[in-house]
Each structure stands twice: as C-alpha cells, then as structure tokens.
Amino acid sequence: MSIAISDTHSRRTWWRENQQKLTPYIFLIPGVLFFLVYVIIPIFESFWLSGYDWDGLGAKTWIGLDNYRELFDDEAFYTSLKNNVLWLVLYMLAVPAGLGIAIFLNQKVRGIRAYKSLFFFPFVISQVVVGLIFAWFYAPNFGLFYNLIEWATGSGIAILADPNLVTYGIIAAGLWPQIAYCMILYLTGLNAVDPEQIEAARLDGAKGFRMLWYVILPQLRPATFMAVVVTVIGALRSFDLVSIMTDGGPFGSSRVLSFYMFEQALSEYGYRMGYGAAIAVILFLIMMVFISGFIWKMVDDERKGL
C-alpha cells in the first residue's frame, strides 16, 4: 500500500519536473505526424515514383530516367513550360495593379469600406466560378468581351478558341482575383505607413510618384514580399482555370505543367503515374528556386527577431 503511494508520488514529481520539456513534443505529435504522412513523405515518394512505369494499379517497372528522357522530347511538355513562364511573368502584373487600386481606395470618404470589400470580392469566390464567369465573358457571339471587341474593331475574337491567345485570356481571368488579393495586402500595408515620415517628406517637397517610390514603397516592403510570394505560388498552381475554361485546349495550347501532369496521370488516355510524377518533379524544382529564396528570407528575419 505504502509502496504504491510513493510510486505514484514519484511518477507525479517526475512528470512535474519534466513537463516543460515533454509538453511541446506531446502537443506536436498529431500535427507533425499528419503533415509528414500527407505532405513531406509524398514529396519524396513522387521523386521515387518518377523512375517507374506505372499505371496506378498493376506492377511498377523501374525505368530509371526514361520518363525524363521522354519528357525532354515531348512537344506538349515544352508548350506547358512556355505557358508556365507566361503565367509567372504576366501574373506579376497583379502586384503593381493591386498597389494601384489600393492607393486609389485608400481614402476616408463615406462608404469606402463597402467599396473596399466589393473590390476584394473576386478573391472570395472559387476559381471554378471565376473560370465560368470569364468563359461567359469571352464566349463567341454573345459574350460581353467578344461584343466589345467586335464593336471596337469590327470583328470579334473568340479568345478561348484561338491557340495563340487562349493562355492570355486565362491569365487575365486569373489576374482578377489575384489583383484583389494584392490590393488587400497593400491596403493593410498603407494603413500602417508612418504618417510622420510622410509629413516630413511633404515638407521637403516630395509628392506623387517620387513620394511613392522613395518614402512609401520602402515602408510597404513586407506587403510587397507577401504579394510576390502569393502571386508566384498562384501562378505555378494555375490548374483550376485551365481545367474549367479550356481543359487544356484548343489542341493542348493552354496547358500548363500542373494541368499536363494531371492529364498524364489520370486522364482518359490512360493512367501514367510515373510520367505524371516526373512532370510534378520538374514543377517542384521550378518552385524550389522560389521557395528557397522565400525561406531564406524568413529564416533571416527569424534570426534577427530572436
């Protein structure tokens, strides 16, 4: 009896002494486990699978780098890659455009809050809905955009049916919510700009663009960083709009890597899991270039902050 009591007693003090050390690990276990199983390990698995020929059901055959060899000879891969570059470059327009709208709306007139929310609206709706909205907007013969062009130039353009223009049309649709996102980041940033510095610069005669460039933008750096990060990620993840608006067409001309990967791995043309994984690896490596930059900056900030 007395032994049992002292046993629980000693266990309790042991826990009491060590709980500060042990608690973080106990709290981390479920989250870390989930994240490892569903996110971190699959990244490595994809690298490994990209060396196989596999239909997703039967046996896997090791083929080494053959998937990559095939990829570098694949016309569709280059089309997708080229479109990805286009997406990255043109998507960046969301950053200055978002800043522009934020500056336009950063006033204190009546009802401005409602205006800000309504300008932000496109970001809240699903990309699937955005895709459908723009598909209607571009639709030949009766789409609003088609008719505007017809009215302005005499003949309408069916953007989504033109292999040379289709990607631009989809990117424009993607910019709509992305600009809204950047706008809200900049509105928050502008709110926190130091008014004294602005007054001081005004006394020195700075205004307009010079004021923006030399006084405001340096203070908006955190917002700009965030805007660039989310825009790069958004550009490389561009799957939804391509799938909804054109399904990669016409003739595969609007494919991007994320879409082509999906098409190869799961489409009706047969499941090619290994080949799909190889495309995903390429996409991942492109993203890594950016991720490592972002992470580097965040580690740096974190070190300074500690």
Added chain:
Amino acid sequence: MFPRPIEQQSQAIRIGYQVALPIALFLWLLPLIGVAITSVKPASDLAAGNYFGMPSAIAVNNYAEIFTQSPIGQYIWNSFKVTIPTVIGTLVLSCLTGFALGIYRFRGNIWIFFMFVAGNFVPFQILMVPVRDMTVNLGLYNTTTGLVLFHVAFQTGFCTLFMRNFIRALPRELIEAARVEGVSEFRIFWYVVLPLMRPAIAALSVLIFTFIWNDYFWATVLTTSKETQPVTAGLYSLNGQWIAQWQLVSAGAIVAALPPVAMFFLMQRHFIAGLTLGAVK
C-alpha cells in the same frame, strides 16, 4: 496618410473621386454582374438574342431548375461535409502545434516550424500521385473522409504558421506567472492561452472554410461520384451537361459561390486579419 486625403483637395477633385468610385467598381465587377443578370434571365431571352439588356422577366425558375434537375443540392451538401470537419480538425491540430512552437524553446523548434512553412509552398501536383494512392489503399478513395484527412494535414501547415506567430505575440508574463503559481502546462494551454487565441481561431476558421470550399484540384483527384463530389468538382461536370444553357451555368455558379461570400461578409474583419498576416511588420 498616402495618398493625400481627398478632403484636403479641391472640390472638383473631390467630386471627381466620388464619381469615379462607382464607375470603377462597376467596371471591376462587370463580368460578375453580367453573370448575375444572366442567371435570372428566362431561356427565351437568350434564344432571342437578349444577352445584355435587362431580363424580360425575373426567371427565378432557373434556380429552381438547377435544384430539381441536377444534383447541385447534393454537391453543396457534400461541400459542407468536407469543409466543416476540415475546419475543426485543422484548428485542433494547429492550436496544439502553434502552442508548442510558440511557447517552448527546444532543439529543433525552428526546423519543425520551417517544415510546416515550406510544406505550404509546394505545388499540389507533387503530392497528387502518392496521396491518391494512399487514399485508395486506405479504402477512402471517393469518400468525403479521404478528402477531409488530406485537407486537414495540408492546411495544418499554414495554420501552424499563423497560430505560432499569434502566440509569440502574446505577453509571456502571463505564462510565467501561471507557472510560478504551479499551474500545469496542460492547464496553461487550456485556461490561459486558448481563451486568448479566440481572434486567431475566428480568422482561421473563415479562411480555411473559404479555401476548402473553393478547392477544386483535390476534389477532382480524390472524389468521382455525385454522392461525394463537392460543388466545385460538381460544377465542372454540370458545365459539361449544360452546354450553352448559360442561364443555368450562371445560376449554378452563383449558388456555389454563395456560402464563402456569406462567410466573408459576415466575418470580414477576421477574414482580412487572417489574410494580411505578415503584410505589416
């Protein structure tokens, strides 16, 4: 304040600004307004070439038709079945991880933190084949549970980042004081920290609700039938059935967009606070 407050400008500029605001907003939302109007047009208007004018009658029956003639009601129900458990699961996990990473100093803290952060940035496609395969092997392919499990895991990355930074900003003295009083660590979490995290929990629940509701990629990868597909994936197949019936496509799109939009307008402050985390130093 930048730009210079409009009240300090001449009256002409002030009036110009007040006029420019609604025009700019109208142009900005033009595609959406067009779709909203199309969604209440009778099919006969479209057949007669009335694409831009006002509808000849408000055809509420477009909305009635999509609910009776298509499984959109089921799709929306599926979306709720995916979204709500995901929000709850993610919040539970990330409150725990955020607390562990935000309060304690221990070896590997920063590395675990950066694992969560880096995992956030990866393109989904690199996860697609393994996650799909794993879901099939678990017998959860084409179930809402399979989709929920993945979403919970993935969103935990972003939410951990958010929660950890939020907890870091809390006054440390509170925790120190509780420790001096001999309060156990679990109780500190439950009675001291958790109540203070309410704003973060509110912000994340709206954000995650919107992200998951709007997810399309994983919905198409992990679900295939109308009994399980969320409304985003459902709209894709309905769009195929409703070729050129734009009044139905528009009505479907509007219905699918409503829940996150309602969420946004109801909890706007929290939503924006969550989204702009890190935009200000």
